[in-house]
Amino acid sequence: MKCKILHESAGRMRVHLFCRRMSLHEADILEYYLKNIDGVAEAAVFDRTQDAVITYRSSRAALVQALAAFSFEKGEQMALVPEHTSRALNREYEDKLSWMVIRRVISKLFFPLPLTTALAVFHSVKYIREGLSALLHGRLSVAVLDATAVTVSMVRGDFPTASSVMFMLRLGEILEEWTHKKSVADLAGAMSLNVDHVWLKTGETEVLVPISDVKAGDRIVVRTGNLIPLDGKVVSGEAMVNQASMTGESMPVPKREGSLVYAGTVAEEGECVICVEKELGGGRYDRIVRMIEESEKLKSTAEDKASRLADRLVPYTLGGTLLTYLLTRNVTKMLAVLMVDFSCALKLSMPIAVLSAMRESSGRHISVKGGRFLEAVAQANTVVFDKTGTLTYASPKVAQIVPFGGHEESEMLRLAACLEEHYPHSMANAVVEEAKKRGLTHEEYHSQVQYIVAHGISSMVDDKKVLIGSAHFVFEDEGCRVPEGEQEKFDSLPAEYSHLYLCIAGELSAVICIHDPLRREAKDAIRALHACGIDKVVMMTGDNRRTAESVAAEVGVDEVYAEVLPEDKAAFVRSEKAKGRTVIMIGDGVNDSPALSEADAGIAISTGAAIAREIADITVASEDLFALVTLRKLSEALIDRIHRNYRFIVGFNFSLIVLGVAGILPPTTSALLHNMSTLGISLKSMTNLLPEEDEAGSAD
Amino acid sequence: MKHIGLFAAGVLFGTAGLKILTSKDAKKVYSHTTAAVLRAKDCVMQAVTNVREDAEDVYADAKDINERRAAEEDAAVIEDASAGSEE
Numbered sequence: 001m002k003c004k005i006l007h008e009s010a011g012r013m014r015v016h017l018f019c020r021r022m023s024l025h026e027a028d029i030l031e032y033y034l035k036n037i038d039g040v041a042e043a044a045v046f047d048r049t050q051d052a053v054i055t056y057r058s059s060r061a062a063l064v065q066a067l068a069a070f071s072f073e074k075g076e077q078m079a080l081v082p083e084h085t086s087r088a089l090n091r092e093y094e095d096k097l098s099w100m101v102i103r104r105v106i107s108k109l110f111f112p113l114p115l116t117t118a119l120a121v122f123h124s125v126k127y128i129r130e131g132l133s134a135l136l137h138g139r140l141s142v143a144v145l146d147a148t149a150v151t152v153s154m155v156r157g158d159f160p161t162a163s164s165v166m167f168m169l170r171l172g173e174i175l176e177e178w179t180h181k182k183s184v185a186d187l188a189g190a191m192s193l194n195v196d197h198v199w200l201k202t203g204e205t206e207v208l209v210p211i212s213d214v215k216a217g218d219r220i221v222v223r224t225g226n227l228i229p230l231d232g233k234v235v236s237g238e239a240m241v242n243q244a245s246m247t248g249e250s251m252p253v254p255k256r257e258g259s260l261v262y263a264g265t266v267a268e269e270g271e272c273v274i275c276v277e278k279e280l281g282g283g284r285y286d287r288i289v290r291m292i293e294e295s296e297k298l299k300s301t302a303e304d305k306a307s308r309l310a311d312r313l314v315p316y317t318l319g320g321t322l323l324t325y326l327l328t329r330n331v332t333k334m335l336a337v338l339m340v341d342f343s344c345a346l347k348l349s350m351p352i353a354v355l356s357a358m359r360e361s362s363g364r365h366i367s368v369k370g371g372r373f374l375e376a377v378a379q380a381n382t383v384v385f386d387k388t389g390t391l392t393y394a395s396p397k398v399a400q401i402v403p404f405g406g407h408e409e410s411e412m413l414r415l416a417a418c419l420e421e422h423y424p425h426s427m428a429n430a431v432v433e434e435a436k437k438r439g440l441t442h443e444e445y446h447s448q449v450q451y452i453v454a455h456g457i458s459s460m461v462d463d464k465k466v467l468i469g470s471a472h473f474v475f476e477d478e479g480c481r482v483p484e485g486e487q488e489k490f491d492s493l494p495a496e497y498s499h500l501y502l503c504i505a506g507e508l509s510a511v512i513c514i515h516d517p518l519r520r521e522a523k524d525a526i527r528a529l530h531a532c533g534i535d536k537v538v539m540m541t542g543d544n545r546r547t548a549e550s551v552a553a554e555v556g557v558d559e560v561y562a563e564v565l566p567e568d569k570a571a572f573v574r575s576e577k578a579k580g581r582t583v584i585m586i587g588d589g590v591n592d593s594p595a596l597s598e599a600d601a602g603i604a605i606s607t608g609a610a611i612a613r614e615i616a617d618i619t620v621a622s623e624d625l626f627a628l629v630t631l632r633k634l635s636e637a638l639i640d641r642i643h644r645n646y647r648f649i650v651g652f653n654f655s656l657i658v659l660g661v662a663g664i665l666p667p668t669t670s671a672l673l674h675n676m677s678t679l680g681i682s683l684k685s686m687t688n689l690l691p692e693e694d695e696a697g698s699a700d
Numbered sequence: 701m702k703h704i705g706l707f708a709a710g711v712l713f714g715t716a717g718l719k720i721l722t723s724k725d726a727k728k729v730y731s732h733t734t735a736a737v738l739r740a741k742d743c744v745m746q747a748v749t750n751v752r753e754d755a756e757d758v759y760a761d762a763k764d765i766n767e768r769r770a771a772e773e774d775a776a777v778i779e780d781a782s783a784g785s786e787e
Contacts (some may be wrong), residue, residue: 006753006757007757007760009757009760009761009764010764010767012760014753014756014757046749046753048742048745048746048749049746049749049750049753051749051753053753053756094745098741098744098745098748099741102741102744
């Protein structure tokens with residue numbers, strides 16, 4: 001595209017594009033194309049003037065070339081633009097504002113006095129009606145304040161002031177609406193970018209395709225643990241679906257042929273083929289927007305406090321107004337007090353701060369479902385970690401096999417793999433993988449596999465009872481024993497590995513040592529958590545005691561609980577809460593779900609089970625435990641900001657009142673300053689809380 | 701007389717006047733006027749955007765100037781120190 005450089009300075013270039021008119025969509029295409037170029041830090045596109053402003057870090061020549069090579073068709077093909085950008089929203093509100101201002105200018109300059117008076121009266125009806133209805137319901141709310149200001153001006157015959165006041169109020173309303181909608185849109189945009197691939201059923205085979213390629217009428221396959229990506233109807237198969245993200249019900253719902261399923265729900269068990277009804281498009285985005293707007297129950301207590309305080313201040317403002325009038329007999333001063341209401345500032349800036357924090361954490365790949373959970377993270381003093389998959393990478397490998405009773409290593413491995421391949425657990429996978437690696441085949445030469453959850457597997461091979469599982473299961477539950485003379489070998493088994501005990505006919509035949517490597521950053525992350533003020537870090541695992549304790553010692557947790565069942569984890573969380581502590585639970589598997597819902601803030605590592613992610617309040621997408629530290633810092637910064645906003649609003653507006661009463665500021669100026677400060681603090685609340693370190697690809 | 705005049709004017713307005721104001725030709729006039737107003741608004745917004753871009757340019761230039769000055773001052777400091785140590 002031919003461009004002309006209008007202005008250039010170090011690392012910044014403003015160009016004018018020689019295209020005829022730029023539509024909003026084309027402006028988006030250009031913006032995302034520019035942001036995609038290497039070395040470009042920021043790009044802003046103004047469609048009205050067909051200009052683009054680019055801030056770049058690396059070579060100018062590369063940028064110039066990219067600009068020359070740009071065309072709208074090419075940009076469209078690159079498909080970089082996300083489903084929803086805020087450009088259309090911004091344009092809508094810019095237009096609303098500009099019309100308001102233009103109408104006001106015209107009316108002030110051209111309309112004769114009787115007309116402006118009539119218009120003022122006409123507009124005032126709405127405010128007076130709202131104020132009256134609030135009074136009738138017994139609520140002294142902000143509407144009453146506005147109505148009083150307007151009525152008092154009109155009663156005095158001061159119609160210009162009345163219309164200025166109403167203009168200010170309308171301006172404030174539009175700005176409030178805009179900032180609120182923009183925050184919600186930003187947040188929803190960030191949340192709906194979790195685009196996946198789905199299995200498309202073509203004839204008899206299945207093909208993995210990007211979700212955007214799926215159309216209405218296509219059939220997709222969903223299996224155990226998968227997220228259902230699109231709205232549709234089940235055509236075959238059966239599944240238990242957890243609809244907590246849609247309806248809030250925690251019990252899974254059975255879905256059969258003919259049942260409708262919704263995007264964003266999780267198939268807990270089973271498999272089904274779904275005929276897609278709605279493609280990826282409005283569906284999920286709109287749903288997220290609705291969820292955000294309706295999440296009253298997710299509003300943080302600070303926000304609630306703020307809005308209740310705002311309403312409670314109204315009588316004081318009215319009282320102050322009256323007092324001013326009585327003391328000074330000066331209506332202008334009284335109006336100055338009336339025009340400064342704390343409430344709208346509080347009611348606007350608090351939710352925005354929370355929404356913006358949620359958006360910022362989204363950009364750091366931490367998805368937070370409500371302000372309440374950020375508060376919980378900031379106040380937390382106990383953190384409970386699950387071991388497998390959270391502190392470890394959950395890709396365990398067989399480290400060594402120690403045979404007992406004269407058995408041979410590879411035979412034992414073959415037997416173990418034969419049993420373990422039925423078991424959907426990561427330790428079992430390690431065994432099966434190792435057998436495969438060593439080329440050991442194992443046809444099904446066992447019969448009746450029974451497995452006892454979290455403990456082990458038992459089966460019959462050649463009429464002998466074979467057991468494989470944890471020490472508790474094998475020695476205590478089933479009563480196996482160590483062969484004669486090998487007790488020493490047994491005691492000297494390396495403790496840092498997890499052990500799988502294989503017993504044939506009641507006698508220990510082999511111990512398979514499985515190495516579940518700790519995450520590299522686990523130790524440092526836990527130290528950082530301690531430094532942030534978390535005084536109790538607890539690790540709970542279903543694994544055996546020795547391994548758990550050696551891991552605990554290495555990683556530096558304060559308390560360790562081993563051989564723990566899922567209900568025990570939840571019970572522990574409950575007991576900590578009863579002690580008055582605020583608890584964060586971090587887990588990844590299905591067996592963490594009860595504890596996750598019990599905790600004040602349940603965090604799921606996103607590489608874990610889909611169900612954990614749906615139940616958890618916060619999902620961490622990165623592979624890095626330091627994300628927890630970032631989350632904590634972010635939450636503390638948010639609480640800080642809320643308190644600072646509060647103090648600023650009360651302080652600044654109070655000084656405006658004092659100045660108004662002292663007669664230094666006329667009412668319109670104080671109203672203007674009040675509105676500007678409200679806007680300013682709202683805009684400031686939309687900025688990032690933490691300094692921008694290396695955020696990998698944050699969407700804007 | 702005045703009253704009859706007003707009455708007549710009212711009748712005229714209510715019949716012929718309204719007809720003229722709502723006729724097709726009048727509507728065309730309204731459309732053209734509205735279109736002109738919309739164009740005017742676009743013009744104004746374009747001007748506003750231009751002003752905003754120019755302001756950003758000015759700001760960027762100002763930052764550049766300050767950076768260059770700071771860099772020059774830093775360079776000057778180094779020179780002085782080396783001159784002093786030779787003594």
